[in-house]
Amino acid sequence: MKAKDIANFTKTNYGQLASHARGLIVKDMNKGVMQNGIFKYKSKEYAAKKATGALGKFRKSDRVTMLLSGETARRIRPEGKSDRATLVFENGTIVQANEDKGYVIADLSGKNRDSSALFLQKIVDRNVKKYESKPITIKIGK
Amino acid sequence: MADLDFYKKDMEKIQTQLLKKIEKVLGGLTVLDDAGLATAFKQINFVDELNALGFPALLAKVKGSYDKNAIKSFDLLKATQRTRQVATAVQAVEILSILDLTTISAGVTRYANELKTAMFRGLLTGQSAASIMEGLTETYGVGRALSSKQQVALLNDSFARFTRTTTAKLFEDVPEQKFEYIGPDDEVTRDVCAETLALQGEGLTADEIESITPVSFADGGGFNCRHEWIPV
Numbered sequence: 456m457k458a459k460d461i462a463n464f465t466k467t468n469y470g471q472l473a474s475h476a477r478g479l480i481v482k483d484m485n486k487g488v489m490q491n492g493i494f495k496y497k498s499k500e501y502a503a504k505k506a507t508g509a510l511g512k513f514r515k516s517d518r519v520t521m522l523l524s525g526e527t528a529r530r531i532r533p534e535g536k537s538d539r540a541t542l543v544f545e546n547g548t549i550v551q552a553n554e555d556k557g558y559v560i561a562d563l564s565g566k567n568r569d570s571s572a573l574f575l576q577k578i579v580d581r582n583v584k585k586y587e588s589k590p591i592t593i594k595i596g597k
Numbered sequence: 598m599a600d601l602d603f604y605k606k607d608m609e610k611i612q613t614q615l616l617k618k619i620e621k622v623l624g625g626l627t628v629l630d631d632a633g634l635a636t637a638f639k640q641i642n643f644v645d646e647l648n649a650l651g652f653p654a655l656l657a658k659v660k661g662s663y664d665k666n667a668i669k670s671f672d673l674l675k676a677t678q679r680t681r682q683v684a685t686a687v688q689a690v691e692i693l694s695i696l697d698l699t700t701i702s703a704g705v706t707r708y709a710n711e712l713k714t715a716m717f718r719g720l721l722t723g724q725s726a727a728s729i730m731e732g733l734t735e736t737y738g739v740g741r742a743l744s745s746k747q748q749v750a751l752l753n754d755s756f757a758r759f760t761r762t763t764t765a766k767l768f769e770d771v772p773e774q775k776f777e778y779i780g781p782d783d784e785v786t787r788d789v790c791a792e793t794l795a796l797q798g799e800g801l802t803a804d805e806i807e808s809i810t811p812v813s814f815a816d817g818g819g820f821n822c823r824h825e826w827i828p829v
Contacts, residue, residue, distance in 0.1 A: 470767050471828065478764075478827025482779045512823055514783050524753070525823055529760050533767075574828075581771070 468578050470535025473542055475574045477533045479567040480542075480560055484528055487518025490567065491559040494519040519558050521549075531560075603658060604752060608744040611650045616730070616738060618646060619716060623726040631721065638717050643709035652705060704751075705743065712737050754821050761825050765803060765814045768828060775800030778812070780824030790818035800829045 464472075480490065487493060495518060496502040506516035511523030521527055530545035544550045544561050554561065563571060626637055712733065719729035735741070742748065768774045777800045778793050780786075786794075789811040796810065806814050806826065817824045 467767065467770075471771070474764050474767050475828045478777075478779070478829070481825070482777070482827060485779050485781065508785065512785075512821070513781060514785070515781060525757070526753070529756050533763075535767075 464575075464578065466535040466537055468535065469538075469540040470533060471578065472571060472575055473533030473535055473540035476540065476563060476567065476571050477531050477542055479563070479570055480531060481528045483564070483567070484520050484522050484560065485515070487515060487520050488564075489519060489521070489558045489560060490562045490564045491557070494558060521553055521558060521560055527560075604655070605744050605749055607651070607655045607658065608748075609739045611647060611652060611655065612737070612739055612742075612744055614650050615643065615646055615712075616734060619712075619733065620726075620730050623716070623720075623729060626720055627726050629720075634717065634720055638713075641713060643713050644706055647705060647709055656702065704748070708737065708743050711742075750821055757817070757822065757825070758815055761817060762815045764826060764828065768803065772802060772804065775802055775829050776806065776814075776826035777829045778810075778824055779827055780817075780822075787818040787822070790822065790824050793818070793824075 483490065496505075496516070502516040504510055505523070506514050508514050511525070513520060513522035513525060515522070527544075527546040527549050532543040532545060534541040534543055542561070550561050553559075622641075626634065629637060715733060715736065716729060719732060724732075764776075768776075778790075778797050780790065780794075782791055782794050793810045793812045801809065803814055806812070812818045812822075812824070814826055816822065817826075
């Protein structure tokens with residue numbers, strides 16, 4: 456690796472970053488945290504029904520999780536492009552409909568943005584280590 | 598929202614159309630002698646029929662292209678610097694996706710062959726067309742076999758495993774990467790998943806996951822598991 460490549464990110468690196476960001480979103484969903492805050496269900500009846508498992512296999516009921524079958528979370532696909540990390544929300548209709556109601560998952564909260572920046576820094580640190588691990592031969596004299 | 602709602606609906610439509618076609622054909626087949634039935638057995642191919650009824654289109658939907666117009670993308674970060682292209686992990690993920698679709702296709706081929714066998718078994722044993730249809734509808738009709746709850750659960754599980762394997766593949770060259778096990782901890786959580794949620798601490802490497810925990814990276818706690826490993 457050359458020194459100029461230390462801060463160059465590969466498609467795989469971007470894929471890893473996207474995977475990390477997806478994980479943060481899904482982890483938050485499991486805790487009942489949307490990327491724009493925490494919301495309680497408006498209908499107590501709905502929350503009670505959800506807790507029974509009648510609406511899907513995810514039962515957490517006190518907050519909006521956007522998790523029933525888990526398909527919306529599972530269909531957040533991390534993609535590493537040559538110049539960027541992308542999250543594709545394949546259940547786009549559902550994600551958009553919830554966003555219209557004020558429940559956002561297709562974004563990153565401030566905390567998660569910071570975490571993603573740190574994750575990228577870890578990739579740079581790994582590259583630095585790779586660079587440092589290569590011996591440099593210095594020729595002295597003839 | 599039901600699990601993969603579109604799959605169940607579309608598959609039920611295909612099953613209904615296929616059974617209607619079979620009902621039409623049965624009338625003609627019941628008058629054939631054994632030699633005629635043997636010839637017909639060779640000629641009839643329900644896999645082709647399923648393809649004609651739109652099964653490939655359903656596969657395309659399953660792959661994710663069904664919702665192209667509604668897909669929402671979110672760019673995390675854009676880099677202006679030139680990048681070196683190493684796409685190995687990305688290519689491997691593509692291959693995994695194809696393998697999952699192959700599994701679904703194999704299930705459909707088996708369904709088509711079983712349906713054909715059941716139909717000809719009825720014909721050869723002299724059952725009436727109505728009786729054969731009743732049996733076929735009972736075993737292979739709407740809500741059965743390919744559109745059964747079990748099949749949808751299988752498909753769902755296949756997607757979940759795909760998601761977990763994708764993560765593992767992306768980080769296979771980074772052995773020091775740690776992962777956190779996330780998912781619900783409620784009354785239906787398996788003991789192995791609850792145990793893993795409790796023991797993971799600040800996260801575990803892929804090697805530690807396989808050696809220390811009672812779950813695995815790709816399968817989680819087992820069939821239909823709601824948990825997954827996320828990179829931290």
